[in-house]
Amino acid sequence: MELKLLNEQGQAASNVAAPDTIFGRDYNEALIHQVVVAYQANARSGNRKQKDREEVSHTTKKPWRQKGTGRARAGMSSSPLWRGGGRIFPNSPDENFTHKVNKKMYRAGICSILSQLAREDRLSVVESLSVDAPKTKLLAQKLKGMGLESVLVITDNLDENLLLASRNLPNVLVVEPRHADPVSLVFFKKVLITKPALAKIEEMLA
Numbered sequence: 001m002e003l004k005l006l007n008e009q010g011q012a013a014s015n016v017a018a019p020d021t022i023f024g025r026d027y028n029e030a031l032i033h034q035v036v037v038a039y040q041a042n043a044r045s046g047n048r049k050q051k052d053r054e055e056v057s058h059t060t061k062k063p064w065r066q067k068g069t070g071r072a073r074a075g076m077s078s079s080p081l082w083r084g085g086g087r088i089f090p091n092s093p094d095e096n097f098t099h100k101v102n103k104k105m106y107r108a109g110i111c112s113i114l115s116q117l118a119r120e121d122r123l124s125v126v127e128s129l130s131v132d133a134p135k136t137k138l139l140a141q142k143l144k145g146m147g148l149e150s151v152l153v154i155t156d157n158l159d160e161n162l163l164l165a166s167r168n169l170p171n172v173l174v175v176e177p178r179h180a181d182p183v184s185l186v187f188f189k190k191v192l193i194t195k196p197a198l199a200k201i202e203e204m205l206a
Contacts, residue, residue, distance in 0.1 A: 004124045006192075010146030016125045016198065018118075022205050025115040028108070032116075035109030035182045038099035046095040053086030054079040107205050113185045114201075123191045130153055134164035143172065152188040154180050156196035177201045181205055 001024040002015040018024075060077035066073055072200050080088045101109075117123040131138045139162070143151060150171040155162065166174040173184055175201040185191060193201065 001118065001197075003118060003193075004121075005195075006124045006126050006146060008142070008145065010148065012124075016195070018198070019202060022111045022202060023115050023118045023123075025108075025111045027116050027119075028112045031105065031109045032112055032182070032186075034099075035101060035106055035188060038101045039182050041097045041099045044097040046093045046097065048091040048095065048159075049093050050087045050090035052088075052090045053080060056084065056086045058085075099153055109182060110180075110185070113182055113190075117185065117191055122189065123193070125193050125195060128157075128194050128196075129153060129162065129192070130159065131161050131165050132156075134161045136165050136168045139165035139172070140169060143169075148190050148192065150189040152184050152191045154181070154193045154197045155193065155202070156194060156200055177204060 001018045001020045003018050003023065004012040005014045005016045007013040031117055033153065053076070056078050058076060059149070060076060063074045076084075077085065079085045114123065129142075131142065143149070151173075153166070153172065153174040154177055155174060156175060156177065162174055166172050171188070173188065177197050180201075
């Protein structure tokens with residue numbers, strides 16, 4: 001498998017050899033869906049809280065007598081059937097949303113995503129990417145000159161200048177290889193990998 005090596009103008013200068021075991025896999029939609037859903041679910045925190053019939057504000061007095069009114073029997077105003085009553089199965093803060101995905105499946109899912117990105121010409125390689133000062137304008141101009149608007153940059157050396165310059169760009173995310181998650185790989189239109197980062201990805205997913 002060969003990936004495009006871009007120059008500073010965003011043109012393909014040459015090709016870079018990449019292993020087929022990582023960038024030449026078949027597209028496995030079911031596996032990618034499972035990995036993406038699991039990643040999003042594991043990022044959720046149990047911060048929802050609802051009250052059951054014991055916790056809502058109520059009185060224990062019977063609303064009306066049991067017989068003779070013609071209405072349905074009612075024992076307490078906290079009934080889930082009543083407006084302002086408690087929930088039958090309330091959400092609790094200790095709710096667990098985690099999905100288990102083993103390492104082999106996760107790595108296979110990442111490889112399948114990278115392979116599909118390479119086939120769709122959405123993945124490219126550069127020698128390096130850096131800016132002289134922590135200014136958003138410098139990085140925006142450099143990416144615009146390369147024809148990149150929505151891009152995930154994977155670099156081995158995440159220096160302070162590059163990190164600070166990318167923070168205010170809504171469609172740009174700069175990460176290290178170990179932080180390249182499946183959601184970001186799918187979300188951004190382009191993925192730009194530096195050559196040293198490509199070697200690290202090959203080592204991680206080998």
